[in-house]
Amino acid sequence: MTTLAADLRAFAAAVRKELRTVRRYPTQWMGLIFWPVLLPASYVLMGQAFSGSDARSIAAFAERSGTAEVAGFVFVGFAMYMWLSTILWGPGTALRTEQMRGSLEAVFLTPTSRLVALFGPPAAALPTLVITFVVMGAAMWLIFGVALPLDGVLRSLVVVAFALPALYAIGALFAAGVLRFGEIGPIVQLIRGVFVLTCGITFPVLMLPGWAQTLAWVLPPTYIVQDIRAVLLRGLGLGDIAGDIAITVGLSALLAAFAIATFRVLERSARRNGMLGRY
Amino acid sequence: MNELRAALAIARKDLRTLSRYKWSMFGMVFTPLYQGVIPAFLFGTAFAVGGRVVGLESAIGTENLSGFIFMGGVMAGLIATTFWFIAMSLRWEMDMGTLEPTWLTPTRHDTILIGRTIYGLAIFIAGQIILFAVGLAFFDLRFSGDIILALPAMLVAVLAMLGVAFLLAGIVLVIREANFFIDCTNFLFGVVSGVSFPITFLPGVIQPLALLLPTTYAMDLLRQQAIGARPLFDPALEYLGLALTTLLILPFGRWVFARAEHSMRVRGTLGQY
Numbered sequence: 001m002t003t004l005a006a007d008l009r010a011f012a013a014a015v016r017k018e019l020r021t022v023r024r025y026p027t028q029w030m031g032l033i034f035w036p037v038l039l040p041a042s043y044v045l046m047g048q049a050f051s052g053s054d055a056r057s058i059a060a061f062a063e064r065s066g067t068a069e070v071a072g073f074v075f076v077g078f079a080m081y082m083w084l085s086t087i088l089w090g091p092g093t094a095l096r097t098e099q100m101r102g103s104l105e106a107v108f109l110t111p112t113s114r115l116v117a118l119f120g121p122p123a124a125a126l127p128t129l130v131i132t133f134v135v136m137g138a139a140m141w142l143i144f145g146v147a148l149p150l151d152g153v154l155r156s157l158v159v160v161a162f163a164l165p166a167l168y169a170i171g172a173l174f175a176a177g178v179l180r181f182g183e184i185g186p187i188v189q190l191i192r193g194v195f196v197l198t199c200g201i202t203f204p205v206l207m208l209p210g211w212a213q214t215l216a217w218v219l220p221p222t223y224i225v226q227d228i229r230a231v232l233l234r235g236l237g238l239g240d241i242a243g244d245i246a247i248t249v250g251l252s253a254l255l256a257a258f259a260i261a262t263f264r265v266l267e268r269s270a271r272r273n274g275m276l277g278r279y
Numbered sequence: 280m281n282e283l284r285a286a287l288a289i290a291r292k293d294l295r296t297l298s299r300y301k302w303s304m305f306g307m308v309f310t311p312l313y314q315g316v317i318p319a320f321l322f323g324t325a326f327a328v329g330g331r332v333v334g335l336e337s338a339i340g341t342e343n344l345s346g347f348i349f350m351g352g353v354m355a356g357l358i359a360t361t362f363w364f365i366a367m368s369l370r371w372e373m374d375m376g377t378l379e380p381t382w383l384t385p386t387r388h389d390t391i392l393i394g395r396t397i398y399g400l401a402i403f404i405a406g407q408i409i410l411f412a413v414g415l416a417f418f419d420l421r422f423s424g425d426i427i428l429a430l431p432a433m434l435v436a437v438l439a440m441l442g443v444a445f446l447l448a449g450i451v452l453v454i455r456e457a458n459f460f461i462d463c464t465n466f467l468f469g470v471v472s473g474v475s476f477p478i479t480f481l482p483g484v485i486q487p488l489a490l491l492l493p494t495t496y497a498m499d500l501l502r503q504q505a506i507g508a509r510p511l512f513d514p515a516l517e518y519l520g521l522a523l524t525t526l527l528i529l530p531f532g533r534w535v536f537a538r539a540e541h542s543m544r545v546r547g548t549l550g551q552y
Binding site: 196 | 302303305306309310312313314317318319321322323324325326327328332333334335336337338339344456459463466467470475476477480481
């Protein structure tokens with residue numbers, strides 16, 4: 001068996017193990033219905049209060065956000081928020097959980113690629129993420145009457161496919177921090193806060209001060225959420241957002257290279273100072 | 280007197296523990312800012328016409344967006360303190376394995392929660408002072424000096440939330456793995472109380488539920504005094520609603536807590552993780 005085939009088998013085993021563990025905690029599944037519906041719904045109602053259903057307010061919002069569809073804007077933003085949360089917490093939490101259980105050292109002693117330990121468990125979150133997006137789409141349609149066009153959904157899947165490497169690179173970068181610091185929860189909270197505030201997730205990027213807008217345009221989630229909104233809510237084609245996709249791919253390559261280098265350096269350091277086995 | 284000493288000792292111990300986790304302390308201020316106040320403010324500003332949030336003006340009678348959001352933040356903070364710092368603290372004792380020894384001390388069990396309330400309120404007040412300073416410095420936060428007139432309503436609301444804390448602590452003792460429950464109910468309690476938007480924007484079937492919560496009245500009275508928002512009802516009627524709901528929730532919460540505690544002692548689950 002080639003090394004690649006062996007790693008793929010190990011990857012599948014890691015995903016299967018994680019899915020089996022998740023299945024044992026059924027109460028967590030309730031969150032799949034609760035948060036994707038109520039969190040954005042409360043924001044849409046807030047938008048209704050702020051706009052007062054005044055045509056001038058809605059027009060002002062449309063000018064700043066590119067769409068008059070407030071519910072659609074909010075739901076897509078929160079889908080990005082949940083995706084980001086999963087990505088930021090996923091790989092890091094996977095390593096931290098192994099560290100807390102005392103099995104990280106044992107996992108790193110196996111001949112499998114480090115990518116298995118890093119991305120196997122988060123990959124197991126993909127089915128729940130898909131369910132989350134489906135629930136959000138259904139809630140948007142049934143509660144707020146915003147039906148997403150099928151061709152727009154298909155185009156958004158292409159955007160998602162291009163976005164995956166960038167987001168996983170971000171996740172890997174923060175996971176590397178576990179090898180150096182152990183507990184990275186507060187740092188992840190801080191970084192998620194930066195993304196939430198700068199990437200136009202719950203409000204248009206135009207509302208930010210100039211310096212924050214500059215920061216927003218070097219972060220991949222800004223392009224990803226903007227492009228998903230463009231194809232879903234404005235009916236734009238992939239050709240219209242090709243420039244953004246190219247930038248996302250470029251940023252992904254940079255982030256991935258940085259994440260790999262950081263992970264290697266921190267892993268070497270952790271092996272030297274025995275951090276792998278420490279709780 | 281001894282009970283008061285015990286409550287203060289519990290609050291002091293918790294504050295000392297918290298002070299060892301600098302990042303957690305930072306998160307307590309930063310999280311409400313990035314998850315609540317700033318996104319809500321910038322989202323609201325996106326609807327502004329010529330610098331004025333005309334929609335909000337027609338909804339509540341004032342276009343003071345930052346005032347509306349920061350006052351909502353006060354009530355959201357009080358609710359979060361009740362849910363996480365007071366009710367959920369028993370779960371943390373369970374996690375650490377110290378709930379049973381704590382329960383065996385001669386201190387009244389109510390006192391343990393009251394100590395947590397003192398600790399929670401200290402954190403709440405410190406957090407609000409910082410948030411208001413940020414609001415005044417960066418978000419054009421404006422409010423009337425009449426905010427002081429809302430103090431009686433806030434004090435009654437604190438008493439009501441103590442009742443809610445007893446009720447929730449009883450539930451936490453029984454269900455044990457309460458993270459998801461506390462997270463969801465905290466969110467719902469805040470939304471239904473009108474911290475994010477006026478309760479008149481809630482779906483019709485949920486609006487009567489809002490009127491059963493003391494925080495709905497306290498929220499409305501606070502916004503009315505601080506930013507001149509149009510009240511839901513006559514203020515005297517709102518004070519009556521606040522007093523009545525407080526008088527109901529306080530004994531009910533204590534009763535549920537006592538029942539849950541008795542049940543745990545009978546079943547021997549107090550020491551179980």
